[in-house]
Amino acid sequence: MALPALVAFGMPPVMANAVSRVALVPGAVASAWVYRRELAPVGATSTKALTVTSMTGSGVGAGLVLVLPAASFDVAAPWLLAFATVTLAFGRHLSKAVGSTLGRSVGMSPRAVLIAQFFLAVYGGYFGGAVGILMVALWGIGLGLDAAVSNPMRVTQLAATFLSASLLFLIASDALSAPLILTTMLVGAVAGGFAGAHLARRLPAWLLRAALLATALITTVLYFLHS
Numbered sequence: 001m002a003l004p005a006l007v008a009f010g011m012p013p014v015m016a017n018a019v020s021r022v023a024l025v026p027g028a029v030a031s032a033w034v035y036r037r038e039l040a041p042v043g044a045t046s047t048k049a050l051t052v053t054s055m056t057g058s059g060v061g062a063g064l065v066l067v068l069p070a071a072s073f074d075v076a077a078p079w080l081l082a083f084a085t086v087t088l089a090f091g092r093h094l095s096k097a098v099g100s101t102l103g104r105s106v107g108m109s110p111r112a113v114l115i116a117q118f119f120l121a122v123y124g125g126y127f128g129g130a131v132g133i134l135m136v137a138l139w140g141i142g143l144g145l146d147a148a149v150s151n152p153m154r155v156t157q158l159a160a161t162f163l164s165a166s167l168l169f170l171i172a173s174d175a176l177s178a179p180l181i182l183t184t185m186l187v188g189a190v191a192g193g194f195a196g197a198h199l200a201r202r203l204p205a206w207l208l209r210a211a212l213l214a215t216a217l218i219t220t221v222l223y224f225l226h227s
Contacts, residue, residue, distance in 0.1 A: 058165045
């Protein structure tokens with residue numbers, strides 16, 4: 001939500017990309033800290049391997065920002081978000097239907113999960129829009145994970161993805177050229193990340209799923225309006 005808002009206020013897309021990513025790191029880390037005891041594994045994939053993959057892929061994606069135009073992702077982003085929204089809404093049902101048809105449960109192998117996570121992290125490092133929603137969508141359709149159950153891992157992997165990209169953006173981009181906006185967003189992100197994680201822990205699973213889906217839908221609409 002931060003990226004389209006900054007672009008709407010006239011900030012260049014690449015700069016808005018860097019500023020929003022750097023600003024969201026403290027909030028993501030604060031949320032991950034709140035959820036640290038509630039992490040549910042993503043299938044048979046270890047949390048350490050998933051986190052290392054997220055940071056590696058994000059670093060690659062952030063590096064691409066420096067050498068590739070942002071226009072390509074500007075075109076693709078709304079459709080990726082629309083796909084993620086539909087998958088988030090129906091992924092678990094589709095996974096169960098496919099498993100019922102095949103006569104066995106659907107489940108990605110750890111290698112497949114890590115490969116998919118790497119490419120999602122590259123996307124997250126380069127563009128970042130709703131990458132957490134894409135993660136939940138992937139885990140839902142590939143492993144049948146409930147969005148509420150996988151939310152703590154989503155937050156943790158977002159923190160890893162944003163942190164890796166932000167380190168490069170701080171060194172090689174003009175993210176620090178808008179100190180007032182960056183500071184304001186940093187304060188809001190920390191407060192929102194900490195309070196939001198505590199609130200999400202107290203929400204019923206169905207309401208948390210609905211909130212994630214509503215966020216995905218609103219973000220998708222905003223990107224289509226901007227594109």
